[in-house]
């Protein structure tokens with residue numbers, strides 16, 4: 001296993017907000033992508049077949065070592081790329097993939113299937129970046145999900161014959177709200193700005209400034225991000241991966257639906273129920289979707305009739321839960337669909353693999369909530385692996401072999417992991433969060449208050465924790481982060497109303513029933529099977 005650590009602690013802090021931290025634009029621009037001529041084909045050739053001690057340090061050297069160990073010893077390989085948000089993990093992961101694809105496939109000699117797998121593996125990058133990355137205050141192309149890509153090789157010649165992607169926890173909250181100057185997932189801007197005329201007509205699609213979900217954060221264009229080019233790359237990637245036209249149509253139909261759902265606003269009627277503020281939004285959409293091939297979009301209309309019986313205060317929550325649910329399940333569907341294309345033609349061959357883990361990096365914002373605690377917890381866990389595998393294991397070996405050396409002092413972040421994940425004797429943060437939801441199930445504010453009270457017990461004896469009434473600070477290995485309590489229990493509960501699920505389950509739209517299969521609905525509506533929280 002190789003661990004690549006990208007960037008340093010200070011760099012990430014500097015990138016947080018250039019204007020605020022006083023960094024001049026010119027300095028900040030240094031962090032933007034610049035071709036420095038080290039990822040060329042010629043440079044790649046220099047690392048091919050070389051021991052990493054013979055050549056200058058480079059991600060290609062790590063990739064070459066992995067491929068060498070795979071081939072020479074038949075050992076499965078894995079590289080974990082860690083570092084703070086914006087440190088360059090995704091770029092490094094792509095270079096590693098490119099290198100492995102290049103050295104393991106000779107385009108002239110390889111069979112059609114091998115080059116097809118290679119092309120598909122590389123095409124997963126633009127596709128999943130469009131749907132799973134977004135512009136944040138720290139990184140114009142920030143991964144908002146974790147990804148483990150496993151390239152599988154035929155052990156008789158070590159050429160790639162299959163691949164598989166595991167997706168970890170998409171930050172779906174981003175679909176419905178973003179911090180000012182951040183963006184929703186890239187695909188929403190690509191699609192609304194540059195979609196083909198037939199989609200514009202079919203979905204009544206307009207520019208990103210029309211939709212609340214793409215415009216409320218006041219960031220539609222991003223320096224250095226070319227939404228038009230990226231959209232063409234996304235479409236090309238869909239072709240390469242083998243997504244058929246009707247599958248692509250379904251994906252874009254769902255994106256349009258999400259955007260229009262976000263534009264539905266409510267007013268309170270005399271009895272405190274929600275009434276739709278502007279019927280023209282729903283009417284216009286209904287007309288578009290009731291044309292010929294979209295006639296089966298009746299679930300959408302039903303959903304709005306249903307919403308009228310909701311209390312005003314819950315209607316926005318309900319609307320957003322629907323949009324998040326659709327996008328999250330759409331994203332998972334895309335990953336599974338990609339995996340289907342990447343499956344080996346001959347399942348019975350015993351395969352060897354190289355895995356590449358690229359996750360969302362550690363992040364600190366002015367306001368940090370549930371999303372940041374999840375992301376930062378993952379990074380703490382990776383730091384633990386790094387400590388265990390490199391620092392602790394190495395030094396333990398020196399002790400065992402009685403080698404004299406000067407011990408290296410390091411901070412073991414296990415204490416922070418325990419603070420977050422422990423269940424007993426002292427419940428950690430996640431346990432407290434889950435308990436608070438059970439105690440005050442129906443009332444979000446009450447659940448937040450219970451959580452706030454429990455926090456004093458959680459961190460009583462932990463010097464990496466400070467309770468700040470309505471906020472709390474965790475002293476992470478990479479910096480102190482202040483988290484807001486308000487809204488945390490709701491985000492953790494991540495519930496979709498039963499009524500809403502029933503609407504989806506009765507939908508005659510076939511793709512909706514694929515995204516929300518009966519098993520899922522049964523599990524979610526059955527209180528015994530239903531997960532109480534999204535952290536388990």
Ligand SMILES: Nc1ncnc2c1ncn2[C@@H]1O[C@H](COP(=O)(O)OP(=O)(O)OP(=O)(O)O)[C@@H](O)[C@H]1O
Pocket residue numbers: 006031032033034035083084085086087088089090091092139140141142143144359360361362
């Ligand atoms: N090797 C590199 N060469 C040139 N530019 C780079 C390189 N690595 C990163 N960058 C620039 O830095 C930006 C951030 O890189 P990247 O998206 O890989 O960060 P990350 O660590 O994956 O961040 P996150 O955790 O937010 O996903 C990129 O958009 C790119 O502009």
